[in-house]
Amino acid sequence: MTPIRSADELSPGMSFDLGTFVLAREEVLDFARKFDPQPFHLDDEAAKASIFGRLVASGMHTLSAAVAHLLRSGLLAEVNLGAGGMQLNWPAPLDPDTPVRLTVTVEAVRASRSKPEMAVVTLRYAGVTEPAGATVLDLVAPHFMRR
Amino acid sequence: MTPIRSADELSPGMSFDLGTFVLAREEVLDFARKFDPQPFHLDDEAAKASIFGRLVASGMHTLSAAVAHLLRSGLLAEVNLGAGGMQLNWPAPLDPDTPVRLTVTVEAVRASRSKPEMAVVTLRYAGVTEPAGATVLDLVAPHFMRR
Secondary structure (H helix, E strand, O other): OOOOOOHHHOOOOOEEEEEEEOOOHHHHHHHHHHHOOOHHHHOHHHHHOOOOOOOOOOHHHHHHHHHHHHHHHOOOOOOEEEEOEEEEEOOOOOOOOOOEEEEEEEEEEEEOOOOOOEEEEEEEEEEEEOOOOOEEEEEEEEEEEEO | OOOOOOHHHOOOOOEEEEEEEOOOHHHHHHHHHHHOOOHHHHOHHHHHOOOOOOOOOOHHHHHHHHHHHHHHHOOOOOOEEEEOEEEEEOOOOOOOOOOEEEEEEEEEEEEOOOOOOEEEEEEEEEEEEOOOOOEEEEEEEEEEEEO
8 A cells, every 4th residue: 555655645534445354263262362361252162152142353353453454554654653542342243254344534633732743643443344244343543643 | 369240249449459460572572563563562773763762562462461461360250241342541651571560440330221130340441560650551441241
């Protein structure tokens, strides 16, 4: 993806289709063993009795994989300085081996109060499964970016 | 830690000291390679020129490790059904090999509207480094729990 060269190229409403990523079953289990060892992320039988009814990916895995996918796209490689926080929702759980299309939309752009060479760009990340169309990630995050 | 047996045991203001966890430098690099491949999480020299001034852990790693630490404490093992979203802040970045004390405080408890056997318990996670006292994680998350 062609990298953005300055936060000044971004304006509210701009949207970027970043293609799809997949969390393979083995990756889902590996992440859950390390960071989210709960029955509904680790064991098919136990997961059947959970509120999800089946084994699903850790929401933190969905989050981390989406951010990784954005970073690897190169879109923000020349401008991103870090993210300042997040409002995070998982409207639907993510099944292993299911493609997730990631779209990032610019919600707001403002100059930094203290540092004129920086802007705070609020991005909304939407992860939607294919072909079912379930939203598995809805994330709003302010990013510090170079201008 | 003695597991909670019902969300009804929890009330606003209750607080649980879960002890400390550490992200070793190799784990920090490994997480960053997989999920947050940015110079300030991967390379000491490049990190010096970043807004952090040094190599720091991915905020998603701090988050995931804190949740893992809470889960491994066993406190919620008998009640937790899943978390519904998060408001997430990283007031300070986390250095590798630095102990983080995790405290979880109950902010609110309410019965589920649709499922009387469930409650929604809002927990606030605070991760504070030792001995410096820097807050590296401030997380508010509604958890669905058994009553």
